[in-house]
Every structure is written in structure tokens, then in C-alpha cells.
Amino acid sequence: MNEQILKAxxxxxxxxxxxxxxxxxxxxxxxxxxxxHQIGVFEQELAATGEEQAALARTKERFGDPAExxxxxxxxxxKLDCVQRFFELSGEAPTSARxxxxxxxxxxxxxxxxxxxxxxxxAPILLTFQNPTQVRTAAQVLFFSGVIGATFMPTLVLCSYxxxxxxxxxxxxxxxxxxxYSRRKRLAIGVEALLAATALAPVTGGLCYGLLTGDPAAxxxxxxxxxxxSIGTPICALAIAHAEQKEITREQVWSDLEIAD
Amino acid sequence: xxxxxxxxxRGHLETMILAALEAGPTHGLxxxxxxxxxxxxxLKLKEGSLYPALYRLEGAGLVRGKWEADxxxxxxxxxxxYCLSAKGKRRLAQGREEWGTFVRVIGGILGATx
Numbered sequence: 541m542n543e544q545i546l547k548a549x550x551x552x553x554x555x556x557x558x559x560x561x562x563x564x565x566x567x568x569x570x571x572x573x574x575x576x577h578q579i580g581v582f583e584q585e586l587a588a589t590g591e592e593q594a595a596l597a598r599t600k601e602r603f604g605d606p607a608e609x610x611x612x613x614x615x616x617x618x619k620l621d622c623v624q625r626f627f628e629l630s631g632e633a634p635t636s637a638r639x640x641x642x643x644x645x646x647x648x649x650x651x652x653x654x655x656x657x658x659x660x661x662x663a664p665i666l667l668t669f670q671n672p673t674q675v676r677t678a679a680q681v682l683f684f685s686g687v688i689g690a691t692f693m694p695t696l697v698l699c700s701y702x703x704x705x706x707x708x709x710x711x712x713x714x715x716x717x718x719x720x721y722s723r724r725k726r727l728a729i730g731v732e733a734l735l736a737a738t739a740l741a742p743v744t745g746g747l748c749y750g751l752l753t754g755d756p757a758a759x760x761x762x763x764x765x766x767x768x769x770s771i772g773t774p775i776c777a778l779a780i781a782h783a784e785q786k787e788i789t790r791e792q793v794w795s796d797l798e799i800a801d
Numbered sequence: 802x803x804x805x806x807x808x809x810x811r812g813h814l815e816t817m818i819l820a821a822l823e824a825g826p827t828h829g830l831x832x833x834x835x836x837x838x839x840x841x842x843x844l845k846l847k848e849g850s851l852y853p854a855l856y857r858l859e860g861a862g863l864v865r866g867k868w869e870a871d872x873x874x875x876x877x878x879x880x881x882x883y884c885l886s887a888k889g890k891r892r893l894a895q896g897r898e899e900w901g902t903f904v905r906v907i908g909g910i911l912g913a914t915x
Binding site for chain 2: 541546556569570572573574575576577579580581602603604605606608609612613615616618
């Protein structure tokens with residue numbers, strides 16, 4: 541099967557799937573499965589007709605109207621898919637710095653929501669504590685997880701965006717010739733992102749600890765832990781960056797398709 | 802005889818899929834072949850419509866789906882194998898019973914039995 545035929549089959553699938561109001565997970569599944577089906581039908585028809593264009597036309601005919609299929613697929617989307625979509629708001633790999641910032645802010649919001657739910661759940665229990673130390677420890681745990689959720693994770697994914705762009709995305713900065721990034725500039729941005737990721741854990745961890753103990757210098761006593769985290773964080777950011785670039789490359793084959801008739 | 806299409810199939814498609822899966826696990830295209838074979842070539846289903854029905858059945862726990870391990874040369878597209886779940890088997894038995902009642906009642910009114 542040549543590339544043109546494959547593109548035509550993908551386009552038919554994408555016409556049905558792109559307008560679908562569903563999570564990325566559901567769309568991915570539908571794309572792959574419908575494409576596998578289309579390829580199977582095309583092969584059947586090609587064996588029967590021996591002519592590629594006729595086989596393609598028959599494949600489309602057998603598949604049905606993509607707009608009708610969109611409506612049917614819409615009806616098959618589970619109600620709880622909206623939860624998946626909420627979390628996917630910050631899960632999709634961003635394709636521009638603006639989107640990366642937006643994703644980080646969304647993620648911070650999601651983390652606060654996630655933090656708020658257990659907080660509300662345990663609040664009645666906390667109020668029953670008589671021992672001030674217990675209350676303080678519980679408050680510390682909640683505060684730490686809140687700070688990590690709302691600050692650490694969004695900043696980490698923002699760093700991973702710049703790492704991906706600088707080290708893994710060969711097209712980054714190529715949109716405008718006059719703004720095209722030189723290899724040196726990309727390297728500089730990548731190194732800055734790595735440094736930011738390295739500093740992230742000691743800064744957020746140190747600040748939290750200092751604020752909670754009332755003694756910022758006390759954070760230094762946790763130095764070995766903070767150093768360990770400062771090594772792990774950039775590795776983690778690089779792993780996210782690499783995985784996201786793979787995802788973008790995989791999705792591009794669909795997002796680049798022109799689906800208008 | 803005229804082909805059986807769209808509206809006439811609506812409401813029966815899901816039970817027919819369950820019945821076709823009774824013969825064993827398979828993927829969408831083969832499932833269509835089974836339906837076509839059992840329908841003596843008179844079932845004319847828009848093939849894309851099979852998948853929303855399968856997704857609904859899977860969502861309801863009536864069938865179980867599993868991706869095939871490899872693409873089998875289909876350029877990055879894996880197929881999904883479906884099989885009947887225990888709940889699906891019970892639903893199929895119930896669907897058969899309902900259909901039997903439907904045929905008896907309507908057949909009685911029309912003066913013709915299946």
C-alpha cells in the first residue's frame with residue numbers, strides 16, 4: 541500500500557474522529573482501530589478488484605459517512621470521560637511556549653483541586669485532634685503536598701517543555717526564518733532548563749521546610765535529601781521531555797491531515 | 802429480498818454482535834464477516850457503525866477488548882480482539898428470549914411465524 545492510499549484512509553478516519561467530543565485516550569483508540577479496519581477492508585477490496593482507486597472508493601463506501609459515524613461515536617463516549625478530559629487538559633504535550641505556560645497553570649489548578657478534596661475529607665478528623673503536635677504534623681503534610689502539587693509539578697513540566705524543544709524537537713523555532721534558533725541558542729535554553737529543574741527541588745523543598753519550621757537555615761540540615769532530589773528532578777524532566785516528543789511525533793501524522801472536503 | 806439496513810438494524814445490532822462473538826474472540830472486520838455470513842448477505846451495515854456499538858458493549862462490561870500484540874504489517878495500526886464476558890453471555894440469553902417473545906407477538910399479529 542502506497543503512502544497516498546494510507547493518507548486517504550487516515551483522512552477518512554480523521555474526519556470521523558477529530559470532531560468527536562472525547563478524551564485523547566478515546567480518540568487514539570478509535571483512530572487506531574478504525575484505521576486497522578480500513579486497511580483490512582482495502583486489502584480485501586484490492587484483492588477483489590485488483591485496482592487501487594476502485595478499492596479505495598469501495599473502502600470509503602463500506603465505511604459509511606464519517607459525520608454519521610462521529611455522531612454514533614459521540615453516543616458511545618462514557619459519561620465519566622469528562623474526568624479524563626479534565627486531567628488531559630494538562631496532559632497533552634504542548635506545541636508552543638504559550639501552551640506550555642497555560643498547561644503549567646492548569647496543572648497547578650488541578651493540583652489545588654486534588655489537594656482540596658482530601659483536605660476537606662480530613663478536616664473533620666483534624667478538628668478532633670487534641671494534641672497540637674499532631675495538628676501541626678498533619679498541617680505540615682498537607683502544606684508540603686500542596687506546595688509540591690501547585691508549584692513543583694507545573695514547573696517541572698514547564699522545564700520539560702523547554703528541554704524537549706531544545707534537545708528533542710528538530711523543528712523548534714523554525715516557524716519563522718528570522719527567529720530560527722541557532723544550535724547554540726537551543727543548547728543554552730536546554731542548559732537553562734536543566735539548571736532550573738536541578739534547582740527546583742532544593743528551592744521548593746528548602747522553602748517549605750524553612751517556612752514550616754520558622755528557621756530557613758534548618759533546611760540546610762536536609763541537604764543530602766535535597767541534593768538527591770536535585771539530581772533526580774532533571775532526569776525526570778528529561779524523561780518527560782523524551783516521552784512527550786515521541787507522543788507528538790506519533791500524533792502529528794493525524795494532526796497534519798487536512799480533513800475538509 | 803431487500804437488504805436489511807440502518808433503521809431496521811437499530812436496536813438489534815448490539816445483541817447481534819454478542820451472538821457473533823459467541824463463536825469465539827475476534828476483531829471488528831472478522832466480526833462483520835460473521836454477521837454478513839449469518840445474515841446471508843442481506844445485512845447491509847455501514848461498517849464504521851460496528852465500532853461505536855462495540856465501545857458501548859465494552860463500556861457496559863458485556864464484551865472485553867484487548868489490543869493485538871503487533872500490527873501485522875498494517876502500518877502502525879493494531880486491531881482489537883473482542884470476546885464475550887460472562888455478563889455478555891447473560892445479556893445474550895436475555896436478548897434471545899426477548900427476541901423470541903417479539904417474534905411470537907408480532908408474528909401472531911401479522912399472521913406469520915418465523
